[in-house]
Amino acid sequence: MRIAGDGGGRPRVVTVGGGFAGLTALRRLQRLLPPDAADLVLVTPTDYLLYSPLLPEVATGVVEARHIAVSLRRLLPRVRLVLGRVEEVDLAARSLTLRPAHGTPTAMAWDRLLLTPGAVTRQVPVPGVPEHGRALKTLVEAVFLRDHLLEQLDLADALPDTPAGRAERAARLTVVAVGAGYTGTEVVAQTQRWLRRIESRWDRTRAAEVRWVLVDLAPAVLPELGPELGRRALDVLARRGVDVRLRTSVVSADEDAVVLTDGETIPTRTLVWGAGVVAHPLVGRLGLPLRRGRLAVDPDLAVPGAPGVWAAGDAAAVPDLAAGEQDGELPDTPPTAQHAQRQGAVLGRNVAASLGVGRPRRYRHRDLGLVADLGGWDAVARPLGVPLTGPLAKVVTRGYHLYAMPAMANRVRVAADWLFQTVLPPESTQLSVVRPEDARIATAQGLAPQAVPGPEVAAGAS
Numbered sequence: 001m002r003i004a005g006d007g008g009g010r011p012r013v014v015t016v017g018g019g020f021a022g023l024t025a026l027r028r029l030q031r032l033l034p035p036d037a038a039d040l041v042l043v044t045p046t047d048y049l050l051y052s053p054l055l056p057e058v059a060t061g062v063v064e065a066r067h068i069a070v071s072l073r074r075l076l077p078r079v080r081l082v083l084g085r086v087e088e089v090d091l092a093a094r095s096l097t098l099r100p101a102h103g104t105p106t107a108m109a110w111d112r113l114l115l116t117p118g119a120v121t122r123q124v125p126v127p128g129v130p131e132h133g134r135a136l137k138t139l140v141e142a143v144f145l146r147d148h149l150l151e152q153l154d155l156a157d158a159l160p161d162t163p164a165g166r167a168e169r170a171a172r173l174t175v176v177a178v179g180a181g182y183t184g185t186e187v188v189a190q191t192q193r194w195l196r197r198i199e200s201r202w203d204r205t206r207a208a209e210v211r212w213v214l215v216d217l218a219p220a221v222l223p224e225l226g227p228e229l230g231r232r233a234l235d236v237l238a239r240r241g242v243d244v245r246l247r248t249s250v251v252s253a254d255e256d257a258v259v260l261t262d263g264e265t266i267p268t269r270t271l272v273w274g275a276g277v278v279a280h281p282l283v284g285r286l287g288l289p290l291r292r293g294r295l296a297v298d299p300d301l302a303v304p305g306a307p308g309v310w311a312a313g314d315a316a317a318v319p320d321l322a323a324g325e326q327d328g329e330l331p332d333t334p335p336t337a338q339h340a341q342r343q344g345a346v347l348g349r350n351v352a353a354s355l356g357v358g359r360p361r362r363y364r365h366r367d368l369g370l371v372a373d374l375g376g377w378d379a380v381a382r383p384l385g386v387p388l389t390g391p392l393a394k395v396v397t398r399g400y401h402l403y404a405m406p407a408m409a410n411r412v413r414v415a416a417d418w419l420f421q422t423v424l425p426p427e428s429t430q431l432s433v434v435r436p437e438d439a440r441i442a443t444a445q446g447l448a449p450q451a452v453p454g455p456e457v458a459a460g461a462s
Contacts (some may be wrong), residue, residue, distance in 0.1 A: 011038045011111035013351060014096065016086050016282070018044030018072050020340035021313030021347065022116035023406060028348025030078050032357050040079040041108070043086055043098060045446055047072050050139060051405050053337060054414065056186040056373070058142040060194035061427035065139050067413040070406050082108075085446060089113070089286055091306050112308050112351050115295065116344070117280035119314035119335055120445050121273065128253035133273035135441045136183050143431065144439035145272065149175070149191065150201075150430040152269055153210070157202040171267035173210045176258045178250055180216035181224065183274030185233060186373055188214050192240055193375035198428040212242040213266060216275070217249050222380065224334070225370055225387075229380040232389045236378050249275075273441065277335065279315040281447065291317035291332065299362035301347050310351060312343035312363075321364040337404060338368060371397040 013029065015022045022042065029040055048069035057063040072081055084100035096113070099105045121135040134148070135141050156172040159165040175191075177184045195207040214221075214237065220230040221237070221244065237244055250271075251259040257267045283295040288306060290296060294317035295303065301318065303309040312318065314335035323331050333339045342365045353360040369383040371393070379393040381400075388396055398418065402411045437443060 010036065011355065012041060012109060013038050013112040013114065013355075014041045014043060014108065014110035015114040015116060016043050016096070017115070017117035017280070017313070017315075018042055018046070018049055019116060019118040019313060020049070020337050020406075021118075021316075021344040022114065023049050023070075023072065023075065024341050024344025025114055025116065025312065025348035025351070026076050026079050027406075028345050029352055030076065032348065032352040033355065035078065037355055037357065038112075040076075041082060041110075042072065042076065042079050043082045043084060043096075043108075044072065045083065045085055045101070047081060047083060049406060051337075051401075051410070052137065053182075053401060053404075055136050055139075055142045056183075056190045057417075058139065059136060059146045059187060060190050060375075061146060062190075062194070062421050063414055063417045065143055067410055067417060068405075069139065070410050074409075075407060086117075086282060089282075091286070091288075091309065094308065110308075112354060113310070114347060114351060115283065115303070115309065115311040115315060116313045116340075116347075117282050117315050118340075119277035119279055120281070120447055121441050122276050122278045123441055123447070124275065126250050126252060129250065129271070129273060130441060132253045132255055133178070133271045133441060134439060135273045135444070136187055137277070137441075138444045140434055140444045141439050141441075144434040144436070145187075147430045147432055147434065148270065148436075149195070150428070151432075153195070153202060153205055154430070157205040167267070170211070171256065172269050173205070174213070174266060174268040175210065175270045175272065176213045176215070176250075176266055176268050177272040177274060178215055179274035179276060180214055180218060180221045180244065180246065181274065181276065182222070182372055184214060184216070184272065185222055185237070187272055187274065188212055188242055189233075189237060189240070189374035189378070191375075192242065194426060197426045201428045208241070212240075213245065213268075214242055215245045215248045215250070215260060217247060219246055221246070222372055225372065225380055225382055229382060229387050229389070233372065233374060233380050236374050277314065283311075283315050294332070294335075299364075300350055300360050301343060301363055302350070308354075310347055312347045313340040316343070318343060318363055321362060322366040333363075333365075334367075336367075336370070339365065341404070341406075371400050373397050 051068040054068045058065050088097040095109045121137045152172040156169045159169045177188045199207040221234045222230045249261050259265050279294045295311045297316050301310045317332045319330040320333045346363045350360040371381040377391045379397045381388045381393040381396045405411050
């Protein structure tokens with residue numbers, strides 16, 4: 001017999017995924033529900049929410065890695081945290097199969113199920129990319145990328161001045177980044193400037209010698225911000241010497257080189273993969289309707305055909321009521337942290353309503369704008385539709401990140417990191433705490449080694 005709750009006949013509310021949507025939903029449920037109204041359970045691989053928009057600043061040593069890891073236990077004192085991954089969901093039996101961090105898979109019953117597993121880096125079937133590409137979706141990947149770049153410059157600096165040594169040096173001083181959306185553009189822009197600030201670390205190598213190649217199939221840089229700000233960002237990259245190749249992608253990659261669709265083979269030891277994200281593979285195993293690779297939901301975030309199930313965040317295709325119909329149908333909200341947080345608040349309210357507390361509502365939120373940090377005083381932002389560049393955009397960008405971070409302690413720590421970076425020399429130490437095999441896309445993000453199906457979605461940063 002299925003056990004509904006942990007005791008007293010209380011219903012069990014299980015949330016899958018501790019990202020922006022899941023955390024916000026549970027915080028809302030904690031406020032709305034009396035302690036004896038339900039047992040709240042969160043299943044997630046880690047005990048923290050990762051504030052992923054600041055991962056490029058972790059990769060460049062501007063922000064300490066732990067400072068963007070928000071403690072779930074501290075913010076959710078009434079929630080039972082279960083560290084693990086959900087492998088299967090039985091909608092008819094109202095149970096799920098949980099693989100804990102250590103041990104064998106177990107079954108868990110639920111009365112209400114909140115699906116907020118988020119998104120993962122899209123693994124495309126390009127030969128060599130899963131083995132040699134490095135994404136920026138987790139702390140492990142960010143720390144590894146930072147150490148890897150320092151190591152490549154260290155090795156290049158020590159090579160002899162011979163024909164073979166010069167060829168090897170050029171390869172180690174070349175970075176190819178795929179994806180001119182938020183991840184790729186911010187990583188290239190911020191890392192390029194960071195290396196200029198620490199170039200005194202090397203005896204024979206200057207940051208200007210590092211070759212940066214940014215490629216994307218899209219016709220513009222940062223298309224989410226519109227053509228004007230995209231051109232401004234492209235101008236910043238060009239001024240810094242970044243080779244931007246649009247309408248271009250990767251044919252294959254190995255440990256020595258990357259082959260592009262324009263026919264060029266670029267010798268390199270660093271391939272950064274930021275070419276979009278897809279919904280977590282779990283949603284594709286539910287047997288429920290998908291829309292453009294994400295789980296289709298109603299405007300109230302309920303999953304049609306699955307009583308007691310809701311979904312929100314990057315894994316859910318949520319109708320954008322604020323945008324209005326386009327070509328006769330409503331578009332879906334973009335997969336950004338901003339929408340995930342606000343969907344989480346509505347999700348918590350609607351689940352509480354299903355338990356007799358309050359009334360449900362539909363999700364409706366007009367986008368407040370997007371921001372992108374290009375390092376130094378360069379940034380582009382569009383708060384409330386107003387295009388900004390330069391120092392003012394930088395202030396808006398950092399202000400938004402502090403506002404969006406869920407915990408005051410993390411806000412203070414990140415703000416302190418930014419302050420210290422203005423008065424202290426930048427960090428340039430190589431920690432070497434992550435093994436290369438642990439930073440592969442599939443391993444770092446807990447994915448199966450095969451390619452993740454589904455259409456590509458640009459990664460949101462705000």
